[in-house]
Amino acid sequence: MSLSGKITDSGFGQIILPRCGHPRSEVLKGPSFGVDVSLINLPGGLGLALTSDPLSLIPSLGLQESAWLSVHLMANDMATTGFAPQYAQMVLNLPPNLTEADFTTYWDYIHQYCDQLGVAITGGHTGSIEGQNSTIAGGGTMLLTAPVNDILLSSKAEAGDAIIVTKACAMSSAAILAMSFPETVKAKLGKEVYDEGCGLFYQTSSLTDGLTAVGTDTRYPEVTAMHDVTEGGVLGAIYEMGIASGNGLLVHNELLPKGNAQQAICNLFGIDKRFCIGAGSMVVAAKKDDSHKVIKRLLQSGIQATIVGTFTHKEKGYKLMENGVVADMPYYSKDPYWAAFFTAYKNGWK
16 A cells, blocks of 8 residues: 555555455446446446546645546546546545535535536535544545447557547646645746646646547547546556556657646656646547547647557557657556655645
8 A cells, every 4th residue: 555645556456356346247347457437337228437536625725626626537537438427426524624614615616517517416425524634525426327339448448549648747736736835836936837837727627638539429439548647647547548458558758748837847846747647638549540530629629639659569568768769668656746745845835
């Protein structure tokens, strides 16, 4: 177990996977490394996709921003199916010092963001817990139903597919670090970088990315799989997608999309922008000969999109080309963002 962040892949494999309750034949995809959603076969050709995530309540960000993360990080996972979420269950374990007025404000934003996405909140649990002082206020689950054969999974990427990354690396890491330590960021990097970093926050939804890549009214066949970028960053997400799909991969480092603010903020906090939390970006696997069609749809919708590599056959391994040299791509089970945040906090950065 890691001391912060998600469980490691080895811990997941040793502790969680062997103990998943009763096996049921209608579960098409249960807990899996690198897969964002579970999938259940329903009668009538439908499938039920669902995902769960923590709910954020981060005082240094604010109630509205915490609600945004709570809703949109779950919606990002659902976007990897190529469909929008429809329902949500919320479990709230609130700190006892949260006032009724603040709770009302926080919940009103949860309601607003779900309403904007077309998500009905169908139930859950609400309470406060003595001694609860975490930035995690509980957990949520989002669900959707759609034709089961049309629901995408990150495990469906194929050898030969182009790897497309939307937007740029480290968007959520840079935004949250800037917003959490505004005085330090402004003093060391300048107000322009600070403003640009903060401006990334409300770009951390990748739902539109996923729906645009696949199509809504018309379903386009070029996309084979998608994976949401979260802990581990863009390169971590690509690596996970390779594992999940049983493929190898080759990524060209110089093609990775890197924003100026993200680079500056990540350098200040001593973290590699390629490997830190990057919510807002989506990794898209597309048939190589038709990948330009996916890029065109995304660009026409104002979404930056870049081909950064190719999925290969598994025996070729997981490779990263830097400065013309091909080497094994590293994978870090612990995201460096967490240590950077807590180190800055302990050092008194404001």
